[in-house]
Amino acid sequence: MKFVDEYRDREKAEQYARAIRTEATRPWSIMEVCGGQTHTIVKYAIDEILRDKITLLHGPGCPVCVTPLELIDKACEIATRPDVIFCSYGDMLRVPGSHTDLFTVKARGGDVRIVYSPMNALELAKANPTKQVVFFAVGFETTAPANAMAVFQAKQQGISNFSVLVSHVLVPPAIEAVLSAPDNRTQAFLAAGHVCTVMGYEEYRPLSEKYRVPIVVTGFEPLDILQGVLMCVRQLENGRAEVENQYARSVREFGNVPAQDLIGQVFRVIPRKWRGVGEIPQSGFGLAAEFAEYDAELRFGVADLTVEEDRECIAGEVLRGVKKPQECPAFGGRCTPDHPLGATMVSNEGACAAYYQYRRHEAKAAVGSER
Amino acid sequence: MCLAVPGKIESITGERELRSGVVNFGGVQKEINLAFVPEAKIADFVMVHVGFAISVVDEAEATTVLGYLQQMGELGELEELK
Numbered sequence: 001m002k003f004v005d006e007y008r009d010r011e012k013a014e015q016y017a018r019a020i021r022t023e024a025t026r027p028w029s030i031m032e033v034c035g036g037q038t039h040t041i042v043k044y045a046i047d048e049i050l051r052d053k054i055t056l057l058h059g060p061g062c063p064v065c066v067t068p069l070e071l072i073d074k075a076c077e078i079a080t081r082p083d084v085i086f087c088s089y090g091d092m093l094r095v096p097g098s099h100t101d102l103f104t105v106k107a108r109g110g111d112v113r114i115v116y117s118p119m120n121a122l123e124l125a126k127a128n129p130t131k132q133v134v135f136f137a138v139g140f141e142t143t144a145p146a147n148a149m150a151v152f153q154a155k156q157q158g159i160s161n162f163s164v165l166v167s168h169v170l171v172p173p174a175i176e177a178v179l180s181a182p183d184n185r186t187q188a189f190l191a192a193g194h195v196c197t198v199m200g201y202e203e204y205r206p207l208s209e210k211y212r213v214p215i216v217v218t219g220f221e222p223l224d225i226l227q228g229v230l231m232c233v234r235q236l237e238n239g240r241a242e243v244e245n246q247y248a249r250s251v252r253e254f255g256n257v258p259a260q261d262l263i264g265q266v267f268r269v270i271p272r273k274w275r276g277v278g279e280i281p282q283s284g285f286g287l288a289a290e291f292a293e294y295d296a297e298l299r300f301g302v303a304d305l306t307v308e309e310d311r312e313c314i315a316g317e318v319l320r321g322v323k324k325p326q327e328c329p330a331f332g333g334r335c336t337p338d339h340p341l342g343a344t345m346v347s348n349e350g351a352c353a354a355y356y357q358y359r360r361h362e363a364k365a366a367v368g369s370e371r
Numbered sequence: 372m373c374l375a376v377p378g379k380i381e382s383i384t385g386e387r388e389l390r391s392g393v394v395n396f397g398g399v400q401k402e403i404n405l406a407f408v409p410e411a412k413i414a415d416f417v418m419v420h421v422g423f424a425i426s427v428v429d430e431a432e433a434t435t436v437l438g439y440l441q442q443m444g445e446l447g448e449l450e451e452l453k
Contacts, residue, residue, distance in 0.1 A: 001397035003377035003416060003428055006437060015440050036373050042381070063372045088423075091372065117422030119404065145407055146423045155390060173423040194373040197426045199419060220374075223436050248420050248432040256425055259407040349372060 002306025003249070015105050016226035017049050024053040024233050029185050030059040031178065032228075033171060034192035035062030036220050042354040044222045046229075054229060057185060057321030057355075061172045061192055062168070063139045064091045064347035065319060066274040069307040071167045072097035075136055078165065078300045079110045087121035087130060088136040091115040095346045098307045118150035119165070125154070125162035134296045135334035137164040142166055142194040145286060148266035151287070151294050163296040166205035166286055169272050171195050172203050173283035177274075179211045182321050190225065193247040198263075200255030204243045212241040219247040222266030266291050275309065276316030277344055313342030320352050325352040330362050375420040377428055378403070380413050394419060 015155040034039060038058045039048050047056040060066055066154055072095050081087035086102070090119040095116065106112035111131075115121055118135050125133035137147040154162045178186055191204055196217045208215045214235035219230030228246045235242060245251055265288065272284030287295045297303040312330060317323040325331050326345070331335060337353050344350035348357070348363055373437050378394035383405060394403040394417060403417070408424045412419055417424035435442075 001377070002379075003433055009437070012437065012440075019440060034373055059375075089372070119422055139372055142375070142420055142425070145425065146404075146421045149388060149404065149406065149423065156388070192373060194394060194418070194425065219436075225441055247435070248435065249429050250426045252426070256407055259410060259425065262407075264384045301437055305400070347372070 004221065007219070007223040009223065012046075012223050014224065016230055018335050019228065020050055020206050020230050020233055023237060023329060025237060027053055027055065027059055027122070028187050028233060028236050029055040029228060030159045030190065030232050031057040031059045031186040032190040032218070032225070032245055033059040033061040033175060034190075034195070034220075034347045035065065035224055035347065035351075036194075036217065037190060038062070038220060038351055038353050039349050042227055042358045045358075046222060050229065056229075058318065058351035059178060059189075059321055060274065060319040061140065061171065062111075062344070062347050062349040062351075063143070063169055064095060065075050065315065065343040065350045066136055066169055066277065066345065067092070067095065068273040069098050069304050069309055070273075071165070072101065073099075073101060073307055074297060074302040074305055076105050077302055077305070078134055079112050079298070080108075081132075083132050085111045085113060085124055085131050085133045086117045086136070087124065087133060089138065090306055091347045091349075092097070094340065095343050096171045096340060099142050111206035118147050121156060122150050122159065122162055125159050125192060129161060131161060132299075133162050133295055135162070135164045137166045140152050140169055140171055140192065140195050140280055141199045141263075142192075142197070143255070144263050144267065145198060148262045151291050152262060153250045155291065155300040157269060159292060163294045163299050164186055164287070165194060165296040167269065167272075170269070170285070172207060173280045174274070174277075175204075177283075178279050179207070179213065181320060186321055187337050188214040189216070189231065189234055190228045191215050193217060193219040193251060194225070196245075196247070196251045196255065198256050198259050200253055201243050201245060201284060202254065203252065208241050208243050214241050215243045217243070217247050217251050219250065222241050230257065236318070274319075276313075276319050296297055315342035315352070318344050325355040326359070328352070334354060338351070373420070375418040375425060378415050379415060380405070380411060380421055383411075383413060385421050394424070
């Protein structure tokens with residue numbers, strides 16, 4: 001496929017890897033924020049290729065992974081109701097809540113449907129006027145314009161049996177949470193290319209300056225990631241801390257302005273709880289007051305539900321780049337994609353799931369040796 | 372979750388929030404909302420995420436990744452290091 005295949009060229013990847021190894025005069029730790037990038041890195045063994053010079057840390061950028069337990073519980077509670085058609089992206093169905101998941105709800109007769117887009121849920125609401133159709137609006141800034149558009153059109157078209165269970169999170173506050181932690185090991189960031197496609201990269205400049213870290217907006221194919229790493233290494237080696245854009249074929253400095261305008265109308269910035277991390281101020285979107293009638297939490301009376309997290313899973317430390325998946329005693333044994341203890345093992349963009357899929361036959365002992 | 376796939380616009384209909392079009396992804400055609408890319412024209416490539424185009428692919432920028440090392444004039448130096 002055009003604009004995909006050419007970025008998987010092995011020879012060019014090797015040239016990039018050689019350039020990185022040549023230019024890095026000492027070891028550096030670089031974090032990729034986005035779960036999609038984590039998946040590419042582990043699938044193509046980019047971290048292995050660069051291992052002698054670069055440690056790639058996997059960040060909190062998997063929205064499935066960071067959705068807090070109580071939101072999964074709220075989703076399950078709403079989805080069990082007989083008058084509800086509950087719509088979600090497929091990867092949310094197996095995320096364990098505190099006592100069940102959406103797949104189990106579906107197996108027990110709940111009308112849970114996997115959709116490709118929130119617009120599919122809106123269409124279902126039009127087609128089923130006697131049902132309440134609820135869409136699980138999960139995601140980072142990339143997904144926010146689509147969800148905002150579904151809510152906006154519901155209001156425009158007077159579709160009153162549609163609502164959204166919102167669990168939107170934002171990348172810059174998560175980066176700040178990683179950088180401000182006392183055990184932070186990250187020296188540079190690959191920022192998420194599609195988040196920046198929507199939002200631009202202005203808001204990363206203050207972070208780069210305040211914490212003196214290079215931030216390179218990066219795409220998702222192997223060559224993109226290798227170029228992003230090389231750009232980080234050049235900054236680190238030269239003592240620079242700037243925001244650069246590797247992914248200029250999709251990302252413009254000020255992002256997608258029409259998308260931001262609609263996000264600004266439909267959503268407002270609120271504090272959000274991140275699974276495994278805790279509450280981060282001003283780190284998510286909730287519905288703006290004029291769209292509150294489309295808020296499923298209010299409509300179904302589940303807004304006040306809170307749940308304590310499980311203590312066994314180390315997803316929080318994995319999400320902050322402090323630990324690698326194999327350092328968890330449950331990894332690959334008590335915790336697998338078929339029986340996940342935590343969300344990083346559920347989503348195929350979660351670091352634990354990526355390691356399980358591509359690395360589970362490695363000896364656990366290898367992990368500590370790269371420190 | 373933040374996956375976006377490039378595809379080529381084949382047709383455009385509608386206006387404002389209902390602007391949409393048929394986008395071809397390597398032979399697979401899908402109806403895609405184009406409200407967020409008002410500048411997009413037929414034959415442009417767009418990055419598509421959950422049924423919405425979020426950017427027009429800048430074709431000039433698309434090739435820079437492939438020629439970056441050559442541009443920096445470093446491949447020659449690297450070859451010498453082998």
